[in-house]
Amino acid sequence: MFEQLREWERNRHDYAKAWKQRTGGKVLGYFCTYVPEEILHAAGVLPVRILGSHEPQDVTEPHIFGMYCPFCRDCLAQGLKGRYDYLDGIMIAQSCLHIRQAYTSWEKHRPREFSYYLPMPNHVQSLRALPYLTGELVQFKAAVEEWTGKTIANADLDKAIEVYNENRRLMHAVYELRKGEEPPLTGEEAMEMVIASQMTDKTEHNEELRKVLAGLPTRKDGRDTGVRLMIIGSEDDDTEFINMVESCGATFVVDEHCTGTRYFWNEVEPRHDRLEAIAARYIDRVPCPSKDWVERTRIQHILELAREWKVDGAIVMQQKFCDPHELDTPAIRKALEDAGIKTLFLEFDVTVPIGQFKVRVEAFLEMFAEEDLFD
Amino acid sequence: MTEYWRWKEYRWHDEEVDWRAGELVTAGVDVGSVSSQAVVMVDGELYAFSSMRTGSDSPESARKAMDWAMEGTGLTLDDVGFVVGTGYGRVNVPFSDKAITEIACHARGANYMYGPGVRTVLDMGGQDCKVIRCDERGKVSAFVMNDKCAAGTGRGMEVFADLLAIPIEEVGELSLQVEEEPPPVSCTCVVFAKSEATALLREGWPKSKVLAAYCSAMAHRVVTLLEQVGVEEEFAITGGIAKNIGIVRRLEDEIGVKAQSAKYDTQIAGGLGGALFAQSLLKKKLNAN
Secondary structure (H helix, E strand, O other), X not given: OOHHHHHHHHOHHHHHHHHHHHHOOOEEEEOOOOOOHHHHHHOOOEEEEOOOOOOOOOOOOOOOOOOOOHHHHHHHHHHHOOOOOOOOEXXXXXXXXXXXXXXXXHHHHOOOOEEEEEOOOOOOOOOOHHHHHHHHHHHXXXXXXXXXXXXXXXXXXXXXXXXXXXXXXXXXXXXXXXXXXXXXXXXXXXXXXXXXXXXOOHHHHHHHHHHHHHHHHHOOOOOOOOEEXXXXXXXXXXXXXXXXXXXXXXXXXXXXXXXXXXHHOOOOOOOOOHHHHHHHHHHHOOOOHHHOOOOOHHHHHHHHHHHHOOOOEEEEEEEOOOHHHHHHHHHHHHHHHHOOOEEEEEEEOOOOOHHHHHHHHHHHHHHHHXXXXXX | OOOOOOOOOEEXXXXXXXXXXXXXXXEEEEEOOOEEEEEEEEOOEEEEEEEEEOOOOHHHHHHHHHHHHHOOOOOOHHHOOEXXXXXOOHHHOOOOOEEOOHHHHHHHHXXXXXXXXXXXXXXXXXXXXXEEEEOOOOOEEEEEEOXXXXXXXXXXXHHHHHHHOOOHHHHHHHHOOOOXXXXXXXXXXXXXXXXXXXXXXXXXXXXXXXXXXXXXXXXXXXXXXXXXXXXXXXEEEEOHHHHXXXXXXXXXXXXXXXXXXOOOOHHHHHHHHHHHHHHXXXXXXXXXX
16 A cells, blocks of 8 residues: 555655656755745755665765764765766755755765755744745745746745645644554554655655555554554654564554654645745744754644654654754653653664664563563 | 683582472573573572573574583473573574563563662673663663673673783772772773773783773773663662672772672573563463463
8 A cells, every 4th residue: 555655765766767757847855854845846846855875885974074963974975976966956944054064065066056055044933033034935936936947926836835735634644543543554654655755746645645545544454553652853764763663563653753743744824925824834833953942842742742642652763963852852751751651762873773773672662561571 | 822701601500409399490591692591490499500602603502501501400491381582692592482682681680689679780791781770570660771882891891801811700800909090991992902901001001900990991881871871779780790890899989889799690680580581471371271
């Protein structure tokens, strides 16, 4: 049922190349989920999220500090190795310094015909954030128009907003089904679905989601749900890790990261000024920890997800050296533990040491089942 | 050539006990990255064990350890009602009925070895370190492990013993024979241990002082791990390094808590916990039939 989504997720480059050939359109690689994809879609551009490949590499050392996160290095490595050479443009919306370094280094060593730095404000809790970002989006739209030679009309924006909102609603609907006693999909499948959404034409992704949703409620995959887990943290597209955990007697029923709910949770609410409507969506979305300050709004959201999806335990992960997540992790773990939800903290690298993580995961899961092991 | 790193491989069984008179014979086999132990229990009491080096073949190591533990007792595998495999090679124990992590097993083993008052267990093994919090039954409530690198673990100590040509069993004692505690070595990395030690010896440091500097660095490394979970008394140490008084003493000084003294070989804690889980599981199995 998830074969097509998995195929897109695994063969992302083939998809983008084929799309380009089929449509003659431009493909833009973006570095962070704060990029307002609606504007690109309205101009007929395919935005694809740049992710790493989880292979050891030796090409980024001269360009990025060793203490920058493994994810940003892995992303840059893809560019330097030429795996994204089909891209016509690249862009980033400001989130953290590490990924920005990957972007600027890529721009320098693998220049594309279009490159854009969108200064997405970090202080999204400020009242001035919305007018500021709206102004930036006016400029961004003009830059995209100049690049593509296409004027983006309100009607184009309305259509793009609807396609994107529908994508969010459909993925929400899939997540709703995971609330049940026996979720009809695994966490791995859910992750593949969201990652596929970040690299495919949303119109096509929507069509596939509708098919999936038609069969999903009656799907019986015969697996035991086991311990209901949530995964929380930084960028994480490590499907191999998810698979390993789910093979140890557990199922991820929900998540809170940017290859999951953080990407699609909020919709664009209609406003007369379309750019302001889009800006408001990105200002008000569930924030990345680099923007969740002074108040930590994510914690409440995480607790609500944990409650609604009836979570037993949470794996709190982060990319090694990810400062924003490091800052929030202790507070998040405390809030969860106070709510009676056990947590396991893991630091991810480009490649995950499955053996060493497996013993931690198994010991964590034993904490839920250990009563069976005593007299 | 003398192998200074080599610790004693041995077996033991309680000659006072006739296992045939017992009802439940169970075993725990702990195949670690460096050492393997097989522990046999009769009706929940320690009956026999073996402790040896893990070979390149985990199933073979498990088999050897088990055979050795049973040697001279008349026991065969068929007499053992339930076997739990644990440790790094827990899924490679061919004759085991269930695999349980060494984290759960060390907590339960420590509970037996040191009594129900133990709340914090520090397992210092061959290639990793774990801090485990547990309840009065030895049930895990929280744990933390060291990261990928094996610096400051048993294997590192072995390399150091070899470098300085000091038998591993004497390392701890010798490291305490210093008038003043030297600053810890800057790096506990096993690979860099050689250059670290050589440099200090060249400066004219006696071996005891070099060892003191290394033990102190290892203790400090473990303390940072302990602080992540917090030390609630009573505090117990399991694993091979628990036998190294040079590290244990420095550790105690740094955290200000005394470790419980061991009545058993601390290396068998994992296997012992496994055998105890095996006993509970065997009871459940028999009750179900």
